[in-house]
Amino acid sequence: MRIATWNVNSVRTRLEQLTGWLARATPDVVCLQEIKCEDAQYPEEALSEAGYRSAVFGQKTYNGVAILARFGLAIEDVKRNFDTDVADAQRRMIAATVEGVRIINVYVPNGQAVGLPAFAYKLEWLDRLRQEVAAHQKPTEDVLICGDFNVAPEPIDVHDPKRWEGKVLFHPDERAALKRLMDWGLVDAFREKHPEQKQFSWWDYRMGAYRKNQGLRIDLALLSQSLVARCTEVSIDTRPRELDRPSDHAPVVVALGPRP
Secondary structure, eight states: OEEEEEEOSOTTTTHHHHHHHHHHHOOSEEEEEOOOSOGGGSOHHHHHHTTEEEEEEOOSSSOOEEEEEETTSOOEEEEESOTTOOTTSOOOEEEEEETTEEEEEEEOOOOOSTTSHHHHHHHHHHHHHHHHHHHHOOTTSOEEEEEEOSOOOSGGGBSOHHHHTTSTTSOHHHHHHHHHHHTTTEEEHHHHHOTTOOOOSEEOSGGGTTTTTOEEOOEEEEEEHHHHHHEEEEEEOOGGGGSSSOOSBOOEEEEEOOOO
16 A cells, blocks of 8 residues: 655645646555645545545645545544644644554644744644544554654754754754654654655745755654554655646655555
C-alpha cells in the first residue's frame, strides 16, 4: 500500500494538478492538508471520477484536511479533530483506518513568529496531538501520523540551519514538542530510509527558493514500529512543485509491504 501526504494549498485551485498527480503516481491513500474549502465545496465528484473516495473535514479560507482512498479500499472509523477541541475549532486533524492502518492526517499550525500567541498555540497543539494519540492508540498498533508538521526535525532537514536556528519552523521548542510526540513510539520514515539525504518538501514562493533549492523538510510521515518493519521506500515527489502556480509543498509517499 502506498500512502501519500501533500499540503495541496487549496484543493479547488489545484484540482487539475491533484488529479493529474493521482493518475501518474497512483497512490492508494492520500492525506491532504490546507484544502481551504468547506465540505460542501469540496470537489467530491471530480475526485470520484479520478477513482478516489474521500473523508473530508473542510474549512474555508484556511486549514481543512481530507483523506482519500482508492475505490476498493474502505475508509473506516473516521474521527475529526481532538477530543479536547470545541465545535468551532480550527480544522486541522482527521483520522481514519484504511486496510488496518490507523492514519492520522495533521496540519500543524504554522506559529507565525516566535513569541506570538500563535507560536504558543502551535506548541500546545503538538502536545495535544500527543495526548490524543496516547488516548486512542497503542505503540504496538499499525499507526501512521503524516502531514504538514511545520517543523523541520534536524539540521539536515534545513537548507541553512544557522540562518533558521531559533526561528519558526526550526525553533528548539518546536523540535522538542515534535520529539515528545515521536517518543510515544514513532519513527520518521524518510530519515529511517535515507539517513544522510538532504532533501526538502517545502520551498517559499519568494526569492526563487525552489530554483535555489532553499527549502525545509517539514512534511513528515511518522510510523509505529510495526509499520517501520513494513516500510519499503519513502520518497519526496518534487515534480508537482515545478508546475505553473504550484503548491509550495511537494508530496511525500510511503510504500508499505504486506503484513508478515
